[in-house]
Amino acid sequence: MIDLYADRNLRTICSEVLLLLCSAFIFALAFPSFLNFNGFSPLAFVALIPMFSVIHLTSWKLTPLYGFLWGFVFYLIFNYWLATFHPLAIIIAPFIKAVELLLLFPCLKAADRWLGKRRYLAMSIIYVAYTYLSQDWFAGYPYGMLGYAPYDLLPFIQIVSVTGVWGVNLLMVLPQIWVGIYLGDYISGKNRGSFRDYCTGYKADIIIFLGIIAAVLVFGFQQMHVWEQKKPDRTWKVATVQHSADSWKGGYTTYKRNFNNLRMYSLEALQGHPDIIIWSETAFVPSVAWHEKYPSDPETSALVEEFVKFGKQLPVPLVTGNPDGVLDDPNKPAVAADGSWNRKDYNSVIFFEDGKIKNTYRKQHLVPFTEYFPYGKIFPRFYHLLQKMGYHWWLEAKDPVVFSTADGVKFSTPICFEDVFGELSAQFVRNGANVIMNMTNDGWSKSAIAEQQHAAIAVYRSIENRKATIRGTNSGITCLIDPVGHIIDPMEPFKAGWHIYKVPVYESSTNGMTFFTEHDNWLAKLCVWASVYILAFAAVLQIAKRVSQKKASHD
Numbered sequence: 001m002i003d004l005y006a007d008r009n010l011r012t013i014c015s016e017v018l019l020l021l022c023s024a025f026i027f028a029l030a031f032p033s034f035l036n037f038n039g040f041s042p043l044a045f046v047a048l049i050p051m052f053s054v055i056h057l058t059s060w061k062l063t064p065l066y067g068f069l070w071g072f073v074f075y076l077i078f079n080y081w082l083a084t085f086h087p088l089a090i091i092i093a094p095f096i097k098a099v100e101l102l103l104l105f106p107c108l109k110a111a112d113r114w115l116g117k118r119r120y121l122a123m124s125i126i127y128v129a130y131t132y133l134s135q136d137w138f139a140g141y142p143y144g145m146l147g148y149a150p151y152d153l154l155p156f157i158q159i160v161s162v163t164g165v166w167g168v169n170l171l172m173v174l175p176q177i178w179v180g181i182y183l184g185d186y187i188s189g190k191n192r193g194s195f196r197d198y199c200t201g202y203k204a205d206i207i208i209f210l211g212i213i214a215a216v217l218v219f220g221f222q223q224m225h226v227w228e229q230k231k232p233d234r235t236w237k238v239a240t241v242q243h244s245a246d247s248w249k250g251g252y253t254t255y256k257r258n259f260n261n262l263r264m265y266s267l268e269a270l271q272g273h274p275d276i277i278i279w280s281e282t283a284f285v286p287s288v289a290w291h292e293k294y295p296s297d298p299e300t301s302a303l304v305e306e307f308v309k310f311g312k313q314l315p316v317p318l319v320t321g322n323p324d325g326v327l328d329d330p331n332k333p334a335v336a337a338d339g340s341w342n343r344k345d346y347n348s349v350i351f352f353e354d355g356k357i358k359n360t361y362r363k364q365h366l367v368p369f370t371e372y373f374p375y376g377k378i379f380p381r382f383y384h385l386l387q388k389m390g391y392h393w394w395l396e397a398k399d400p401v402v403f404s405t406a407d408g409v410k411f412s413t414p415i416c417f418e419d420v421f422g423e424l425s426a427q428f429v430r431n432g433a434n435v436i437m438n439m440t441n442d443g444w445s446k447s448a449i450a451e452q453q454h455a456a457i458a459v460y461r462s463i464e465n466r467k468a469t470i471r472g473t474n475s476g477i478t479c480l481i482d483p484v485g486h487i488i489d490p491m492e493p494f495k496a497g498w499h500i501y502k503v504p505v506y507e508s509s510t511n512g513m514t515f516f517t518e519h520d521n522w523l524a525k526l527c528v529w530a531s532v533y534i535l536a537f538a539a540v541l542q543i544a545k546r547v548s549q550k551k552a553s554h555d
Contacts, residue, residue, distance in 0.1 A: 013062070015187075017066075019053060020050065020051060020054055020069055020073070022050055023049070023051040023054075023070065024051075024070050024073040024074035025073075025077060026047040027044065027074055028078045030047055031078060031149055033077075033078070033449060034080065037449065038452070041150040041152055041153055043149075044146060044150060044172060045172060045175075048146070048173065048176045048180070049176045049179050050183070051070055052176060052177045052179075052180025052181065053181070053183040054066060055105055055108050055112060055184075056183075056184030057188055058109075060109065063105045063106050065102075066105060067101035067103070067104055068098040068099065068102040069098070071097045071099075071100060072095065074094075074097075074144065075093055075144060078144045079143070081449060084445055084446045084447060085445060092369065096141070097134075100130070104127075107531070107535060108126055108127065110539070111123045111126055112181070114539070114542045120177040121174070122534045123177045124177055125531055126527075126531045126534065126535070127169070127173045128524065128527040129527040131146065132525070132527065132528060133528060135421065138374060139368045140368075140421075142421065142457065143420065143453060143457070145169065146168075146172050147160075147172060148456060148457050150168065150172070151457070151459045151485070154224060154484060154485045155217055155220035155221050155224060156168070156216065156220060158219060158220035158224060159216050159220065161223065161464055161466060161514040163516065163523045164464055164520065164522075165422065166521065166524040171213065174209070178205075182195060227483050227484045232504035232505050232506055233505050233506060233510055233511075234505045235504060236276070236409050236435065236502075236503040237272070237273065237274045237502055237503075238275065238277075238501050239266070239498055240277075240278055240470070240471075240472050240498060240501065241262055241265045241266055241277065241278070241279050241280075241283075241498045242475060242495070242496060242497055242499075243258060243262050243279070243283065244443065244474060244494050244495060244496040245257075245258045245443070245475075247282065247444050250285065252297075252300055252303065255285050255286055258283070258285070259306070259307055261496065262279055262284065262320075263310055265496070265497065265498040266279075268498060269500065270315070274500050275316060275405075275409075276318070277314065277318050277319070278318075278320070278470070278472035279318070279319070279320035279321065279472060280320075280439055280440065280472050281347070281439045281440050281441040281473075281474065282441060283321050283322070283474070284322050285323065286307075286323075287322065287324060288304055288322055288357070289360075290323075290325025290345075291325075292304065294325075294334035311352035311357070312355045312357075317351065317352060318353075319349060319437065319439070320352075320439075321349055321439050321441075322348055322350050324346040324348035324362055325343050325344075326345070328342050328343055329342055344393075344394075345392070345395065346362035346363060347362070347371065348363065348415075349439055351403050359401060360401070361401040361403070361413050362399065362401075363415040363416065363418065364397050364400065365396075365424060366394055366396050369391070370386075371392070372394060373386055400427045400428050400431050402428060402432045404432075409505055410432050410434045411434065412425075412428035412431070412433035412437065413439050414436065415438075415440070416439075419436065419438045419457070419461050422461065422464055422521065426516060426520040427520075429467060429513065429517050432508070434506060434508060435467060435505055436461055436465070436467050436468070437471075437472060438469060438471045439472050439473075440471065440473050440474070441474035442454055442474070442475065442477075443473075443474040443476075448476060448477075448494065451473070451493055455471065455477035455481075455487060459481055459487065460485075461481075462483055462484075464514065464516045465513075465514060466506060466511065466517075467483060468482055468503050470501055470503050476493030476494060477490050477491075480502075482504060483504070483506060489501065
């Protein structure tokens with residue numbers, strides 16, 4: 001095959017690199033960033049155009065390298081706050097995403113080179129498939145996904161109740177690929193015609209696309225009107241306690257101080273007559289389950305007893321994060337002869353009501369590298385390095401628990417970043433949850449921007465399932481998100497205190513379930529299968545073409 005851009009030099013490569021760097025930087029600013037707390041979401045509708053123009057322009061050899069470069073630079077800027085956690089984290093996360101982009105760029109390049117006039121459709125489908133696959137593996141990480149940038153453009157994103165974030169991804173990336181192809185041809189000199197002439201050749205495509213956008217906006221405004229006017233089945237007064245403590249400091253003194261603050265704010269919150277009080281992920285650290293079964297340290301056991309007594313005596317239910325300690329090896333004693341514990345933990349939430357602990361939820365989706373690493377035998381040195389860094393390995397659970405209060409409110413508690421995976425919240429709702437209660441702790445980032453990026457993603461879970469989300473956090477963003485996606489009364493990040501939210505409860509039995517709730521990632525999975533067939537078909541065509549050309553040359 002003849003390479004249209006074979007005449008390459010250092011200036012050409014530098015120009016392409018500059019376009020990629022500009023694209024990555026502009027795209028990062030579309031999200032909450034160091035320049036703007038809420039982000040400049042409109043930038044996400046144009047930021048990828050230079051990236052796609054480079055994919056169209058460049059050679060096959062440079063395509064994967066450019067993918068790695070773009071991915072690393074974007075996540076380095078977007079996730080700059082990871083450096084606060086650990087210097088290694090700000091390298092690992094961008095590196096992993098860069099490797100993903102290294103694989104994506106050649107797939108996009110293949111569709112661009114091997115398909116015809118409407119290759120932009122195939123490239124859009126491949127891109128959406130990538131965004132799904134990139135979150136559906138061990139190191140899955142949906143932060144920085146294109147469709148999450150316009151979280152504040154509510155009329156546009158209401159479609160996620162049908163398609164999930166994948167529909168927004170598709171609508172946003174498609175025109176950028178189309179314009180990127182034109183820009184690439186214009187830069188290379190292949191097509192110096194006006195953009196107007198280019199549009200004329202795609203008149204039918206543009207009309208169809210604009211019609212779809214119009215339908216999406218009409219649907220969005222209509223759904224917003226319906227849900228803003230819809231009366232909830234009931235209003236649930238939830239008191240959130242944000243104690244803003246350093247989650248990485250341990251020891252009895254820290255645990256005692258945190259508990260005293262949590263107790264103080266909870267008792268103050270009772271003045272507002274809440275129906276329930278929630279604390280954050282791992283708010284009370286000594287494991288109740290472990291110390292009640294295997295008491296060892298008298299001081300810690302006494303603190304656990306004091307906490308349990310407080311939870312049972314509260315006049316309203318209490319929900320809090322608390323590690324669930326279990327025996328690592330059931331055939332061995334809890335404490336070995338050398339004093340070490342035969343123990344493993346689940347990152348869990350416990351629910352107090354009516355003078356007892358009624359139920360426990362154990363985290364299903366663990367944070368890669370910091371909460372688990374399943375490849376210790378394959379990469380033993382890296383595994384031991386992670387252990388030396390003090391990371392705590394948790395056990396992974398499988399049960400999507402739905403809590404139920406005595407007065408009939410059903411809710412589920414995705415822990416930490418579990419709420420960034422749409423299928424998990426949909427599963428909770430299918431199991432009967434009428435409220436999503438995200439228990440998280442982003443305080444370790446020491447960045448309000450990191451917390452806002454997380455809260456922005458949570459907006460989609462409320463819209464997808466048409467359920468309110470109440471966020472109980474250590475230090476932010478503690479807030480209420482209604483079924484339309486409004487972020488309501490966020491507490492000031494990194495400031496201790498409490499707040500009472502009037503949470504609207506919409507029962508599925510009276511309001512039904514959304515299409516996304518019932519079928520969650522249907523569009524993403526469809527794009528994955530379509531991408532396989534598209535690339536296979538394109539490859540077959542390319543092989544057939546080469547065979548035909550080779551045969552013709554021999555004749």
